Structure formats: structure tokens, C-alpha cells
Amino acid sequence: MRASITTMTMALCCTMMFASGCAKKELVREDTPPTEVAVVTPTPVPPPAPIPPAPVPPETPKEAHVVKETPPVIEEIATLTEDETASKLFQTIYFEFDSYTLSEPARDSLAKNAVAIKKNKGLKIQIQGNCDERGSDAYNLALGEKRAKAAYDYLLSLGAPSTQILVLSYGKERPVDPGHNDAAWAKNRRDDFVVLK
Amino acid sequence: MIRFMVGVALLLTMVASAPAQESYLEVTASGSSQSSLAVATPLRLEGKENPEVAREVAEVLAFDMTLSGLFQVAAKDPERGGIRPGEFSYAPWKVGGAKLLVKSGYSITGDRLTLELRLYDLLLEKQVTAKRLAGSIKDVRRLAHAFSDEILRTLTGQSGPFTGKIAFVSKRTGNKEIYLMDYDGHNPQQLTKNRSINLNPDFFPNGREIVYTTYKNRNPDLYRRELYTGAEAKVSTQRGLNVTASVAPGGEKIALAMSKEGHSQIYIINPQGKQLARLTNSSALEVSPAWSPDGKQIAFVSDRLGKPQIFVVNSDGSELRRLTTSGAYNVEPRWSPRGKVIAYCRQMGGGFQIFLINTDGSGNVQITSEGSNEHPRWSPDGRFITFSSKRGGKESVYVMRADGSGQTKVSQNGGSDTHPVWSPR
Numbered sequence: 001m002r003a004s005i006t007t008m009t010m011a012l013c014c015t016m017m018f019a020s021g022c023a024k025k026e027l028v029r030e031d032t033p034p035t036e037v038a039v040v041t042p043t044p045v046p047p048p049a050p051i052p053p054a055p056v057p058p059e060t061p062k063e064a065h066v067v068k069e070t071p072p073v074i075e076e077i078a079t080l081t082e083d084e085t086a087s088k089l090f091q092t093i094y095f096e097f098d099s100y101t102l103s104e105p106a107r108d109s110l111a112k113n114a115v116a117i118k119k120n121k122g123l124k125i126q127i128q129g130n131c132d133e134r135g136s137d138a139y140n141l142a143l144g145e146k147r148a149k150a151a152y153d154y155l156l157s158l159g160a161p162s163t164q165i166l167v168l169s170y171g172k173e174r175p176v177d178p179g180h181n182d183a184a185w186a187k188n189r190r191d192d193f194v195v196l197k
Numbered sequence: 198m199i200r201f202m203v204g205v206a207l208l209l210t211m212v213a214s215a216p217a218q219e220s221y222l223e224v225t226a227s228g229s230s231q232s233s234l235a236v237a238t239p240l241r242l243e244g245k246e247n248p249e250v251a252r253e254v255a256e257v258l259a260f261d262m263t264l265s266g267l268f269q270v271a272a273k274d275p276e277r278g279g280i281r282p283g284e285f286s287y288a289p290w291k292v293g294g295a296k297l298l299v300k301s302g303y304s305i306t307g308d309r310l311t312l313e314l315r316l317y318d319l320l321l322e323k324q325v326t327a328k329r330l331a332g333s334i335k336d337v338r339r340l341a342h343a344f345s346d347e348i349l350r351t352l353t354g355q356s357g358p359f360t361g362k363i364a365f366v367s368k369r370t371g372n373k374e375i376y377l378m379d380y381d382g383h384n385p386q387q388l389t390k391n392r393s394i395n396l397n398p399d400f401f402p403n404g405r406e407i408v409y410t411t412y413k414n415r416n417p418d419l420y421r422r423e424l425y426t427g428a429e430a431k432v433s434t435q436r437g438l439n440v441t442a443s444v445a446p447g448g449e450k451i452a453l454a455m456s457k458e459g460h461s462q463i464y465i466i467n468p469q470g471k472q473l474a475r476l477t478n479s480s481a482l483e484v485s486p487a488w489s490p491d492g493k494q495i496a497f498v499s500d501r502l503g504k505p506q507i508f509v510v511n512s513d514g515s516e517l518r519r520l521t522t523s524g525a526y527n528v529e530p531r532w533s534p535r536g537k538v539i540a541y542c543r544q545m546g547g548g549f550q551i552f553l554i555n556t557d558g559s560g561n562v563q564i565t566s567e568g569s570n571e572h573p574r575w576s577p578d579g580r581f582i583t584f585s586s587k588r589g590g591k592e593s594v595y596v597m598r599a600d601g602s603g604q605t606k607v608s609q610n611g612g613s614d615t616h617p618v619w620s621p622r
Contacts, residue, residue: 098504126415136528136542136549136571137396137615138441139498139505141417142454142461142482145438149460168416169438169456173373173394 081197086123089116090193093151094186098135100146102154110151113193114158117165126166127151128192132185133172144169151191166196234268235295240280242313243304250303250334254312254341258299260381261345261359264581264605266598267352271295280315287322295319299348310334314344316351326351338383358576362620363583364388364398364407364424365594369612375409377424380576380583380596380619382607388424397441397616401468402448404620408432410440419453421468433470441485444468445492452476452486452495452512463497465512476514487530487539488512489556496520496530496539507541509556520558527552529572533579533599540573540582551584551601564601575599576619583607585615 090113093106102110117125129148131140148167156162177184236258239251255272262268271293278285280300290298301314315327328347330340342359349357359380367376372392378385389395391413398409401421408421419433419442433439437456444451451468454461463476463486477483481501488495496509502519507530510517521527526544533539537556542549548569554561568588575582579599586595586606594608594617608614 134547135526135544136485136498136505138454138484139482139500139528141438141440142456142484145456146460146482149456167437170394170412173396 083195083197086120086195087193089120089123089195090125092193093191095147095189095191097132097185097189098143100143100150102150106151107154110154111158113151114155114160117155117160121161121164123164124166124196125164126168126194126196127155128174128194129167129169130174130176130188130190130192131172132188133175133180134185135172137171137173141169141171144171147189147191231267231269232296233271233294234262234297234299235271235273235290235293236262237280237298237300238272238274239312240300240302241304242280242302242311243306245305247303247305247334250305250310250337253337254301254303254314257338257341257359257381258301258345261342261357262299262348264596264598264603265345265349265357266603267349268297280313282315282317282324287317287319291319297325297352299344301344305334308334310337310340312337312340312344314341314347316348338379338381342379342381355578356622358578358581358619358622361577361622362404363594363607363617364400364620365585365608365614365617366396366398367608367610367612367614369610369614375407375422376614378594378608380607382594382609385608385610388422388427398618399442399444400618400620401444402446402621404622407618408442408444408451410442419451419470431470432468433466443486443488443495445488446490447492450492452488452497454484454486463495474514476510476512485529487532489532490534490536494532494556496532498528498530507539520554520556521561522558523561524552531573531575532556533575534577535579538599540575542571542573548587551582553599564597565604567604570595572616574618577622581619583617583619585617 091109093109127148129144131144135143148169152165152167155165175188177187236255239254259270259272262270275289275292276286280302296319298317298319299314300317301312304311310333311329311331313329316325318325326347328344330343332340339360345359346357349355361380362377363380364375364377366373373394373396374390375388375395375398376385377388391411393412396410398407400407405425406421406423408419410417410419416436417438417440418431419439420429421432422429433453435455435457438454438461440454442451442453449467450465450473452463452465455464461482461484463483464472465474465476466472476495479499479501481499483497483499486495486497493512494509495512496507498505499508504526505528506519507521507527508517509520524543527541529542531540538553539556540551540553543552549571550563551565551570551573552561552563568586570584570586573582573584581596582599583594583596585592591613592615593606594614595604595606597604
């Protein structure tokens, strides 16, 4: 009955609750804006006056004097809605360093994944591309996307329906192994196949 | 508490008496030709005694002036006179070799603080500039930073960046969220609290809004956010990547990497998300656009030759050229606000190091070597670079002078702090 977990309800859990009424409110705090009051000019032979010759310029606040009070913004909370049981139907695939080429074992796994997708028409699969920690985070976002896209294209070539598959890159943001060695890196260069609830 | 910012009036009015005064110091000097600058202990002028205020003022001035690289800072009081011309004697200060002197005093009424700060030239025995700055007591550091900005403006002709903020990404809650702090690491505030992954903050030129990428809706989408209200709007939510956004100098355009057409390419959109141009059209992976200060060129990363390298293209898409020609893996270009130099990162020995290169490809030079160093971003005056560094333990935000000297850790919680961006003036 796993297949019946038909969930097109993507991400609706993230109820956006902007306190929009408050969000625009700008309160002027009368007590705080630090204003520069005086510019004191050098006086070569100064009288020991208690107050410096401080011509007080008119306070002409240019712009930044309006202080905005924090409104009670309620943030969207990201919720991960993965059907972990259904995700076990699918095999993770792995990549070589800095590569998005599908290896022989990866193709074998994808063939099995294609069968599972076709058998479970109700499932929505997200292919999540991941990288090891060595490259730059920005470039790895693009590389992870390419890894997920490589699997996506291969699944489609095996007849899996595009309507059931989404692609996402996490770059190097979600390693499964936090280690800093070859074994950890090999596990982290991967595509996960996640069934969305 | 956190998210309001006192709009400090940085109306750094010209000092009436300093017309056509020749610059005392070269703006670009750093570390080499230092003058000795003494910071006198801040005195109570009126109202309650507050040793904490005095301590913070002295600390801020010493930190800023030391980072500037222009001064050796001495903080020892050889005399206990007042702070105004004629209230103290110059001679005791000159004994230690100091050439400049900062005298300051504070007055407290309720929670109101007034700082009076005066910079003296000890050789000429005259006051160079003076300011009276008022705010709430909790603004004490910001007020003192404002005088540091003024000292550099007076002595070099160009204001300092010390009142600026740094936005950055921190994992201190366990998730990557966007934070904001003073440039010296004080007053950190968490901005986003969506518990997903948040990346790549960049400021709009007004300094009060950022763009950033968030996974909160299960796709790396680009949002803009007002810093002090927390109000947000979606900018770009194309399927796939909407990442490494860079706001153009005028604020009316944003360059970013998107993969909506299959793989990551560079696009230009407006702040409402409307596409203005597709800048690159290759089969390669391309990320990390960075505007030149005049908005006419964009540096970016492309692996069209196999490994990631830095390229430069006119912002109308013409005259594409390769910038980095040495090193196997070069990323994260950032154009100096002074225009002629680009900072970037090179993969070396299992980590990254920060390099500078002239925009004509000459003068390639490595400026970091300790640990692994990434995400260089310039201060708005081009004097300094903030970056993230991993030197044992977790990554932290650092600042340094643009020649790599004076590397100083500023983020304080050690929660894997990365992607710092120095706010515009």
C-alpha cells in the first residue's frame, strides 16, 4: 500500500505566515537616532572654554533616521516531507570525482529504479544530486544539478514518465558521511532518490 | 531587540577647517608606513560614570585603527587633562613617539549617550577633526566606529568602512541560516529562521536589503529580504538553481546562475525576478557572477575548458575572455570596488586560497596561506577583504587588508560561519 501514498501535496506544509499587516509598519523611535551634533574646528590658541565652539548644525536627517521596529514575522519553516519507506524502493547511485558521467553500476541501479517508478505510478520521485566537500560550494550546486539531471535523462530514456520525477541539487550541503577522506567522499558523490509525500 | 538598526546619521560633515589639506597618508598604505597613534582613555564629561562605555570606545578605536594598517596604536595615558584644545598638554604624548592622538569623552543622560571625539596632530600641535555623536548607550560601538571612519576620511580623503555590517551564513543552530553582525563581529543577529539551507547573501546598494538563496520551499529559490523588518519577497523561483546572486552596483539588476534551461548558466534579472538577459550560452556549468563596480562587466566561473576557471564578459554578453590562466581550479571571483583587481579562490592542497589578479590578467598573487580560505568579499572602500577561513575547528569569518596582511578572526561563535558580505556604505 506504499504505492497509494499519492501525495501531490507538495510543500503545502510550509504555510507562509507573514504577519503582513505588521510587516510594513515603520515605527519611528524618537529616542535613538544618533545624530551628529557638532563639528568642532581646530582652534590654534583655544580659550579654555568649557564648551567648544560647536556650531550646532540644524538636524537634517538625510534618510536613515527612521528606525524600523521589528514586526512579529513568522518564518516559513521548511519541512522535509519524505516518504522514507517508499524511498527504500530506490537505489542510490554514485559518481567519480568532479564527474556526472553515469558508471556501469549506476546504470544498473537506474534500470532497477526505472522499473520501480513505472510499477508505482502514484509516486513522485525527487532525484537529489550531491557532491563531496572538496569543490567550491557554488560550483558544486551546478555539479549536483548535473548529476541529478544525468540520472533523470537516463530514466526517461528507459521509459520512466517525466511527470513522476523532479530534480534537485544540494551541492555539498548534505553529506551522508561527515568524514574528510576518500571513503566518505565516495559516499557523498551521489544521487538520492526520494519519494515525496 | 535584534533587528532594528539605528540609522546612524553618517553625515560626516566636512571639517570646516580642513580645506585642501593634503592627505596625511596614502590610502593604499598598509602595514608598511605606520604612524604611531595614541588613543587616550575616554573621559566622563557629564552625567554618570560608565567604565563600560569608556572601555568600548577605546577598544573600537584601537581595533579599527590597527586593522587599517596605517597606525601602530598606543593606549597609555601620560597625562590626565581634558579632551579639548588647551585642556591638555601635547608634550607628554610626543615623548613616546606618537604622531597622532585621539581624545574622547562621553556624557550620559538616562540611556542617551553623547560621544565627543577629537583627533590631534601632535607634530603640528593642532586639532585635525572632531565630532560629537549622539545615540542610545547600546549604540556606543557604532558611534565609535563612525569616528574611525572619520579619522580615515580626514587623513586619507576616503572614509573608512567600519560602520559597515557583515551578512554571513552560519550553521550555529544546526541549519545554515543568514546572520548579520558588525564588521568586527559584535552584535550578531540571526535573520532567517526557516530551518532549511540558506546561502549566498548579497546586499542591495542601500545596505538595508539582501538577496539570498533558500531551500525553504524545496528548491533553491532567490528571495529578497529587508534586514530590519524581516519582510520578504520572492525574486526568482525557477525550477532548479537560482543561486549565487550578485546585485548590480545600481541595484536595478541581479546576475545569478539558473538551471531552468537544463544546466547552470548566468542570467540577468530585475529585482522583481523578470529576466532581462541570458548572459552565457554554453554547454558548460557556469556560476558565481560578480559585477564590475561600473556595472559594465561581469566575472564568472565556467568549466567550459574542463575545470572551473574565471572568465570576464561585458554585461551585454560581448567580449568574453578567460581571466585566470594558471591553477587547475579557480572560483568565486569578486571585483574590487576600485575596479582594477579581482579577488578569487584557487583550489590548492585539499583546500582553497585567496588570490588577487588584475583585470587584464597580470599581477596574479596569492594573499592567504594559513588553513583553507574562501568567499572573499571586499569592503566598500576596497581597503579590506572579508572571507571565511578554516584553520582547525570550524570555519569563521575573518577580515584582512587587501594585501593579505592583518588577518583577524571576527565571527565569535564558531558555528561554521561562511559567505561573509560587507555592507555598502
